[in-house]
Amino acid sequence: MSKIKHMRTPMEKKAKQIAKLLRGERPDYHYMRAVFSLVRKELDVVVLKKGKKLPYVPTEDELKSFYNTVWKSRHMQNVLVVKTLVYTGVRVSEFVKIKICDIDFEACQIRINEGKGKKDRVVPFPLGFKEILAIHVNTMMQKGAIYLFESIRKKPYTDRGIRKILANYAQEAGLPRSISPHRLRHFLFTWLKKQGIDDALIQPYSGHESRQSLEIYSKLSITEAQSEYENVIKRFPI
Secondary structure, three states: OOOOOOOOOOHHHHHHHHHHHHHHHOOOHHHHHHHHHHHHHHOOOOOOOOOOOOOOOOOHHHHHHHHHHHHHOOOHHHHHHHHHHHHHOOOHHHHOOOEHHHEEOOOOEEEEOOOHHHOOEEEEOOHHHHHHHHHHHHHHHHOOOOEOOEOOOOOEOOHHHHHHHHHHHHHHOOOOOOOOHHHHHHHHHHHHHHOOOOHHHHHHHHOOOOHHHHHHHHHOOOOOHHHHHHHHHOOOOO
16 A cells, blocks of 8 residues: 655645734734744754855965966055955955044054954054055055045945955966955955964954854964064965
8 A cells, every 4th residue: 555645735735824823913023033043942943054165265376376367457446455465364344444544554464443243453564565555544644545545436345346356366266266355355364374373463463253163263274463473474375
């Protein structure tokens, strides 16, 4: 005797049935979330969690090829965009908000205001980058700029604009995958980890909530920290 296969109600139909049942409750998001959490418990439905995938990190050769393409373009503002991103490891949303007044040339640091989680922090840049960055800042100030990087219309760069710049250079360099601001961020922290920099020193600059948030870089191979950063950044591949 063959088993009779249980037929489920189509999801759209079931959703309408549930909506009709709950409409009189005038539910909001939090009520619905709590109700369905309890329903899962009643039905012993296990919540499936997606495993964390390691992010793609460019190799040193890929980064060198990418940067060489940027350099050959002779577009100095784009060269500075790439170097600032890769030296500081800031998120693109933080990068586009950097103002000229946020740069401390004496300490070789940039202040990030209201980064992720609305928290402020400072990030380092190499001593060897100080001169060219100062020249750029002086040029921008003569133009009346407020932000470190602005378009010809005197508007700060956008997230999308920065991503497009990097993607175009990656394509021109013939890389197997695109280069994004976040991949440059991953490269920096992974590279610092490989140089023996402890997570506790990377954390204040990365903007991560805790050292546990940095475990992903350890798996990839990964201030009092300012001196450590300066010691190893001299060996950076670009």
